[in-house]
Amino acid sequence: QQPVQSPQAVILREGEDAVINCSSSKALYSVHWYRQKHGEAPVFLMILLKGGEQKGHEKISASFNEKKQQSSLYLTASQLSYSGTYFCGTERTSYGKLTFGQGTILTVHP
Amino acid sequence: SQTIHQWPATLVQPVGSPLSLECTVEGTSNPNLYWYRQAAGRGLQLLFYSVGIGQISSEVPQNLSASRPQDRQFILSSKKLLLSDSGFYLCAWSALPGEKLFFGSGTQLSVL
Numbered sequence: 288q289q290p291v292q293s294p295q296a297v298i299l300r301e302g303e304d305a306v307i308n309c310s311s312s313k314a315l316y317s318v319h320w321y322r323q324k325h326g327e328a329p330v331f332l333m334i335l336l337k338g339g340e341q342k343g344h345e346k347i348s349a350s351f352n353e354k355k356q357q358s359s360l361y362l363t364a365s366q367l368s369y370s371g372t373y374f375c376g377t378e379r380t381s382y383g384k385l386t387f388g389q390g391t392i393l394t395v396h397p
Numbered sequence: 398s399q400t401i402h403q404w405p406a407t408l409v410q411p412v413g414s415p416l417s418l419e420c421t422v423e424g425t426s427n428p429n430l431y432w433y434r435q436a437a438g439r440g441l442q443l444l445f446y447s448v449g450i451g452q453i454s455s456e457v458p459q460n461l462s463a464s465r466p467q468d469r470q471f472i473l474s475s476k477k478l479l480l481s482d483s484g485f486y487l488c489a490w491s492a493l494p495g496e497k498l499f500f501g502s503g504t505q506l507s508v509l
Binding site for chain 1: 433439443446448456487491494495496497498499500502503
């Protein structure tokens with residue numbers, strides 16, 4: 288079952304923060320986050336396993352609330368390079384079958 | 398280092414024509430391989446995945462098929478394309494099930 292992402296689109300100015308949410312109605316094993324630039328392939332950002340672990344690098348981090356089956360991606364002090372479509376992918380088992388959300392379009396303006 | 402090659406980059410095919418998209422991975426052994434399709438402005442839909450040579454799992458019933466004739470080669474095929482087959486096709490691999498995916502550059506398929 289496809290996870291639901293919110294919001295569908297976000298417009299920011301450089302330096303502003305954003306949060307993208309990913310929710311599932313089913314119990315999850317893990318959540319992946321990817322970013323896709325227009326016309327390009329998605330690029331991996333991070334994986335979160337069940338257990339509520341929070342991960343991050345530089346100014347992008349994420350959390351996974353196992354009880355709520357929800358993950359959030361946090362982008363702080365946004366840069367122009369952060370623009371793109373963000374997808375969460377969820378797994379219900381460890382078999383590697385990712386189901387992706389519909390995506391969140393993030394636009395960062397100067 | 399590992400790399401993934403996918404071709405062609407763009408393809409325009411008439412309805413009813415056959416299709417063959419190829420994907421190869423270098424620098425790793427026994428990768429898990431995946432075919433995804435992305436409709437314009439939409440998310441990624443898993444079509445097929447493979448954990449080994451000759452082992453293909455289909456996620457969506459359709460007129461597409463996949464084959465894995467060699468360890469690092471994954472092929473997406475169709476005998477007769479439909480208009481609804483248009484989209485951006487992405488091949489991906491992971492070292493183990495559940496690990497991060499590395500995507501190829503994609504094939505933009507237009508069926509006219």
